[in-house]
Amino acid sequence: MANSKFEYVRNFEQPDSLMPNTWIVVRIDGRGFTNFYSRMCAKYEFEKPNDKRALDLMNAAAKAVVTDLPQIAISYGVSDEYSFVFHKTCNLFERRASKLVSTVVSTFTANYVYLWSTYFTDTPLSFPLPTFDGRAVCYPTVQNLRDYMSWRQADCHINNLYNTAFWKLIQLGGLDNKEAEKTLAGTLAADKNEILFSRFKINYNNEPEMFKKGSIIFRDYELVEPGSHNEAAAADALAEPAVQSKSQAEKDKKRRAKAKVVVEHLDIIRDEFWDKRPWILSGKPGRPANPSKEIQT
Amino acid sequence: MANSKFEYVRNFEQPDSLMPNTWIVVRIDGRGFTNFYSRMCAKYEFEKPNDKRALDLMNAAAKAVVTDLPQIAISYGVSDEYSFVFHKTCNLFERRASKLVSTVVSTFTANYVYLWSTYFTDTPLSFPLPTFDGRAVCYPTVQNLRDYMSWRQADCHINNLYNTAFWKLIQLGGLDNKEAEKTLAGTLAADKNEILFSRFKINYNNEPEMFKKGSIIFRDYELVEPGSHNEAAAADALAEPAVQSKSQAEKDKKRRAKAKVVVEHLDIIRDEFWDKRPWILSGKPGRPANPSKEIQT
Amino acid sequence: MANSKFEYVRNFEQPDSLMPNTWIVVRIDGRGFTNFYSRMCAKYEFEKPNDKRALDLMNAAAKAVVTDLPQIAISYGVSDEYSFVFHKTCNLFERRASKLVSTVVSTFTANYVYLWSTYFTDTPLSFPLPTFDGRAVCYPTVQNLRDYMSWRQADCHINNLYNTAFWKLIQLGGLDNKEAEKTLAGTLAADKNEILFSRFKINYNNEPEMFKKGSIIFRDYELVEPGSHNEAAAADALAEPAVQSKSQAEKDKKRRAKAKVVVEHLDIIRDEFWDKRPWILSGKPGRPANPSKEIQT
């Protein structure tokens, strides 16, 4: 049975390599999440608006992805979504979009399902199983990339403030969905803070950082005291791949593999986070973090 | 915290809709399979060259995908790969490649991990978990699609015959890898059949159909007695979307949802399979299969 | 001066090959035509709504493109646009979109500018010169391709009927633009025919075929008496590339090069045009047209 007469079908595969020297963001989302989250809430009794177990599970699955793929520079998660940033110099799978997206999605899903029982000890998974879809987007400059990250974190803040107020009005205030919606219609951030405080004595600032800021995953090294404000342009220069010897690249790879992958809940909109951790944008591993020293922002 | 100044980053998303009116094949593969399979063999004691439990697990995960996504017309699996064919009229996710690929990969992975313990009762999964990558390819005609399917099944046959002979030479013949390789170098199919029969009294034709033909998954209806040879052109006509009333489309959807999803091991290179099951290419559900009647090829 | 350190920039080129086995349509349009045509009218005194010299020049430039590129199966032009159809088996420039589009646009433009003085004998071209832009679209089936062609010809009819009525109301009826627009608002085709006939004794049917149907360019052979209605599916079968010997392909190429390229103004929406000229969709050259015999529809 000669196979050769069928092989021409391979010519229909279209190349999908992403532009070199750009930051690749692979973002995954809980599939059909609006329904999914409602379903998850109903089915597995997720707490509203934030279920700590559900977020911890998301973070654990994402940490497995980052650990598995050292080409990931940083990762940011909120609610049922996670963004994985591949460094602009990354050449994994020759930057083929479908390979990158499907590998991230598959690794995330495998760990999410496998680790479920660790976080939901008495609520077993059942069909249909939770799944995630994904897509890849490229950003040419550090400024564009940071604006993407800021966009997600600003979104997290806006949604969480709204959802916190909304659910407190229902859970503590006794309103129904419609009444809560109406109460919040047209309110600004300050108004929502005020509602939370005056009605329920809740200071939004004291809400858990994970809920307010989302989760950031990265390889950790010793923090750097930045001499000056770290402008995007300088970061671009930093991020420009210097010509590197093979042995240096090999050393870097080993240091990266040894680095501790951490999950934090920090402000990534302001410069400070990036200035203190230049290795994230430069791709050059830093000095091992002093294990006896506390992590500081 | 105004989010609007960051939102421009959405403009970097590139559309990736696949060409309308073409067959979409999403193929997934065990990630880094060459190593993966060896690793799986070593780690989980897969049998060589075919581990029935491993194939049954692949089939169960694929069946879950087909059941979950009724837009899939047919699916074919062999070894650690599976191809899912979306009908040319399918408009799921507006035919966006990344959504289609990631959803298939995620659903497959979730079920693979979840169902693992059903098939490997005393070999628990461990890190790093098995994962899959995927890609989408479009085929404009039924002939191209069937040639794709034939290519995969011919590949299955060629590899399985080789692997069966190779491992019998080692397992029963006492050869080492190099000797087995040398013995088979340059042999034709007939030679391999002869080696199996004369040395080990193994008639390759009696090997399990699943190993020789791979696995085909589809919705089952009453078989049709084809009046004549079903040419690709006629099939293209059949596959051409007729203008359909909304209510008819709704009825079809319900009938499709009720249809039994089956896993078979049949010849899909010859016309017979397709002629008897016109619903696969036409997308029009057939008559419910008589449950008391045996499935016949 | 070593060039090698810069050569990496070639890696930024993205492949843009179009899907194999699909019909490629390259459509070109007069750049910024709405303004352009008004400008052309003002600058070169084009007649409204149709300037025969301008259309003849378009046709001459398009004929040069078809003659130059024998992989073009058929071409259709109306107003300032032209569509060139490459046969689904065409492998010119490895089907790279940018090469196909730019070559068609450049050849068309070169001939348009070069031949200008032949058609506009006493109106020399001046800056800025007329230019054209283009794009490529693929169609997987003959039905899709014919629907594309029908779409353009139906558009031609609709626009020409409107424009004829509009300009007669102005030129013969003494109305101004606004009044003519208002007169035609909401009218159907029959109404416009009636306006032309009752007010100006113009029978639209007697208008020149080139204005009503646009222009079709193809290689001409002896017409075929179709035995039966030629369905799209059969045409797809016809269009399916049979395995062909090299020498046969070579012969076909020569016959195609010898064939006369003609410009006609026929109905391409109905089957008749295609049924009588099976070579257009099959790609197989027909028998040389009898030069003493009149071309018939």
Place this chain on the structure above:
Amino acid sequence: MANSKFEYVRNFEQPDSLMPNTWIVVRIDGRGFTNFYSRMCAKYEFEKPNDKRALDLMNAAAKAVVTDLPQIAISYGVSDEYSFVFHKTCNLFERRASKLVSTVVSTFTANYVYLWSTYFTDTPLSFPLPTFDGRAVCYPTVQNLRDYMSWRQADCHINNLYNTAFWKLIQLGGLDNKEAEKTLAGTLAADKNEILFSRFKINYNNEPEMFKKGSIIFRDYELVEPGSHNEAAAADALAEPAVQSKSQAEKDKKRRAKAKVVVEHLDIIRDEFWDKRPWILSGKPGRPANPSKEIQT
């Protein structure tokens, strides 16, 4: 004749917008140039290796393109090729690749054909007419863009030195093609310089700048005395689009339209060219060049 049933064919058009915030290079080439140039040489008696009239015509056509499209930041030409660089902030045609490429190619071709008789006063054009094809490539950083430009200019130098030596060996040295090829095989730049000087008393440095460096086209303003070495990173910052008022954008546009478009033959590999002309990368128009002052490098 309802057009609506055909309109679905528009859905087959695939979007092809290029990534935002990247430099777009549209490069055009004489179609089938290797043959083309030989043909041009034979047909129109182009001088070898450089025909001043042919290059002047290329430059005139390119200048018309740059003048017509103010979004072009700079353009570089050598032999039968020309590269047009659209600024990273350019949003012309919503950055659609086919529109950008076809518009550049069409404008270039129209001017090349139209202006032919100005440069080849006694050699009229004849069929088939000279044509050009094109493609678009994106570069995310100023460094990548400058490396692209350097690549083309380094190529110009390498080819011109070789071709100059090659043709002098034939034209003055009496060698045939094969002998000239053999003489130059394996020689370095210094060897070729030496051959030219010792055999023909030709100092390559005295060859015309247009032949040695190619042609650069840009809008000219008053040169800037750069304070320091202008690093790529700083240029990236410079090139980053600042938020600009509408009225400022309008003013810039007018200043750009008024600026003189010049054709120069300068070194664009070293920093000096770019440092003195920051407006090319920044996109911000400079101060009008003093007309009484000589242009200096």
